[in-house]
Amino acid sequence: MSSFRRTLAAVAALLALTSATACGSDAEASGQTKELRYQGSVGLVTLPELAADLGYLGDVKLKWIGNVTGGPQDIQATATGQSDFGGAFNGAIVKLATANAPITAVVSYYGSDAQTFQGYYVVDDSPIRTARDLIGKKVGMNTLGAHAEAVLKIWLARNGLSPAEIAQVELVAIPPVNSEQSLRQRQIDVAVLGGVIRDKAVANGGVRTIFTDYELLGAFSGGSYVFRDDFLKRNPDTVKTFVSGVGRAIEWARSQPRETVVARLEAIIAKRGRNEDPALVRYWKSSGVAGKGGLISDREFTTWIDWLADTGELKGDKPKPGDIYTNKYNSFASGGGAA
Template sequence: MKRLLAVAAALLSTAVLAAPPAPEKTELRYQGWAGQVTYPELAEDLGYLAPVKLKWVGNTISGPQDIQTVVTGDIDFGGAFNGAVAKLIAAKAPIKSVIGYYGVDENTFHGYYVSEGSPLKTARDLIGKKVAVNTLGAHHELMLREYLSRGGLTAAEIKQVTLVVVPPSNGEQALRQGQVDATTLGGVLRDKALERGGIRPLFTDHDLFGNFTAGTYVLHTRFLKENPETARVFVTATARAIEWARATPPAEVRARFEKIIAQRKRNEDASTVKYWKSTGVAGQGGVIADAELQQWIDWLVKDGVLKAGQLRAAELYTNQFNPYLGQQPGSKVAAR
């Protein structure tokens, strides 16, 4: 009996030693997206985030606004297009990317659309025209500028293309009413617009770069220093949720999203969920690749915002909390 008790005590001691440290914070404040389910929200619903819980403080319509709110300390994590992340860090913002959360593939992408009868067919045709984007300095603008640059436009000519900030949900309407000559549409908003007909693509971000992770979640550097175990729980749970969504039949993922939206009771329209097709995330579990950030550092250098060598991609992110590090095939961001 004494021997059995000794063995049991040893096993219990080993289990206690093997248990991961408790998270320093058990509540994470964040902004959501109306009618959508984020991967941290999915992670919480799947039980991956426990004992940490999410606290919704409102919705955002812009990645740059979301990560700026992390800087001010009003939320604990936020996500944005990698170009916006690089630009904010270049401005000395104390944040760091910790996991990729959205991207581009053959099923999930943003297109730049014109009316069916529009004479616009090439990059040069956009000179003097108006293009709707959701915000300045983010995904939509930089993809458009890349398209214009590849189309042979000079910096002076690119400046003649007017960007009009329009909420994503109003982009289709702005195009159909002639308020803009082209508009950006992605995901469910794109698919709904195409179902109605009368528009056609000018180009897509998938045409430009193929498959790549486009945006990352960031945490404040102070948060990372003071709450490393909470950061580990957050990244691990989000990574697992991304892989769950990747491995699960899309119909089942959509059903889960609809259930989450119904349960949170935010008086929102969940009809767009039926158009969800894929995560778009290139790296397994959202592991970040250098090229996914270096691409946009190069843009900032090209625009004169940064000096060559002033900022390196490795300074903008960390994969240290991601359990999938070393297991993923790498990003497919096209080399420039």
Template sequence: MPIKIDRRRLLHGLSGLAATSVLSGCASAGASSGEPRTNVVRYQGQSGDVVYHELAADLGLLDGVELEWIGNTTSGPQDIQATVTGDTDIGGAFNGAIIRLAAAGAPIKAVVGYYGSDVRTYGGYYALDRSPIRGPRDFIDAKVGVNTLGAHFEDVLAIYLERGGLTEEEIDSVQLVVVPPVSAEQALRSGQLDISALSDIQREKAVAHGGLRPVFSDTDMLGPFTAGCLVMRDEFIARNPDTTSRLVAGIAQAVRWAQTRPHEEVVARYTDIIRRRGRNEDTDSVSYWRSTGIAGAGGLIEDREFSTWLRRLTASGRVPPGSVDLRKLYTNEFNPFRAGAPN
């Protein structure tokens, strides 16, 4: 069943959670500052999917860095919060969520892009064929299903509505409803939602069933773009510069491998990895893989992939002006595909 969320209350709660995470992260960093350097990197995976560190390990690209899987993440915000608190050493989320956490004081740095949108891989906002919703003003008072709050689908929707001329009050009238991705199509077809944000396997299955039409997509708004990055704690990077360099270089090379290899080869490799790791997972999802969606070669990060969201979050009052310095928020220092990197 969908979970109806009060948007203002939820955003306030997210701010509190971010603050808690920052405080916990600072305590963890202080406690671990005297620990020896390590070549073991803890991370969360994704059920039925392969994250790029896992692909890098399988391709033999991690140069002695060992991965320790501690379980699967439930969302991007949860994944990076686990990194801030020191439960993991690397995590990934939508760039807008990273900005929110950084604005709360989280000592993190984005090191490589890991997902995005292009003509083959994108997030779409879908209505039933018979729905009267056709444009931005039709979203007023509508119920829109998203997978989580404070992340990709919410911020893209806000840009769409702002460009459509809606006031802040009219945008706030849109009811965001948290729906597990596997339930999003059914919630839309049953009338519990007016619009459902769909991507990847859920989008392709829903469209194949018929009766739906896209209202707009994230690429309609922004073109191809890297939407999310992997982050690490500042103290982990400072204490383990060699491990960080080898890890990020391996991930970047794995991203580039997926960007340049034939579709069938990537799907076959992902399927094989999932089967061999023995986590009792279904491999159906990876058969719907279409592309990395990542704009930069090897996950290189550009200013615009953060500045787009920072401008909106600052203008809407969700992030205090001057609280986030993009020059400190991300780095391509460890990416072998950056300009001037040694061959």
């Protein structure tokens, strides 16, 4: 049973509990909640954390409840009421939404462009150069059933591998911070490296790419933050403040010199006191988000809806992107965002 299937099963089992406990937490409070529980990432600064530090969240406060290594687990926590928002690969959001989880994507938070992308890396002397060379090999990625797996399987299929051959490529879940070391120690044959972790590995030398998601799909936003639908109904102003604040943080980072952004990220890590190494953020280049202020487009969901349908993971009619995401909480949708 895959990790994501376990995620779906857990969500299904806890949805009833979610509706009961959610009413007891937010509904009893007077007015809209102003504190958002979330999970972070070790050694990295999330866009909401950056937005909060820049003062873009106004009176909305973030409450860190721990760290998470994969998007499916993050949005599972949101769907089951353990956190108020979570972020994941858009294909994972599609899976959860079609399993009747009451969640909606509201703003993009990561993506791929010429500067920031996910690459599939091998050591320099590896014999692996083509898609067919991956048959029987191990590919390490941060979580199964998400971005890295989807992109890999699309690439393999486009390069002529049959479903049976693709099934012979072994996928291994590895925490991002351990991926480079696992590749160099040859515990895996290929490592999926993205963002600052990829840049650090490249700077260390001795690795090369087979392909990247940017080469395969062009510039795109790959993941979104989601909220539960009941939370959105009770707290629309809080969500609008959050989404627009994240959008402003995206544009702030896009417009500032790289050195300014890196310095800010290092300062945030130092202030929050989680005993983390700030080395990773020194390799930051961009968020990779395609849309202005994190605006979401249909394409960023149709790509994965079509892929999931083609692989037989979606049953029945394909969901419509507009049923899974909304831009209505994002002030950039109406040409705003600067206030």
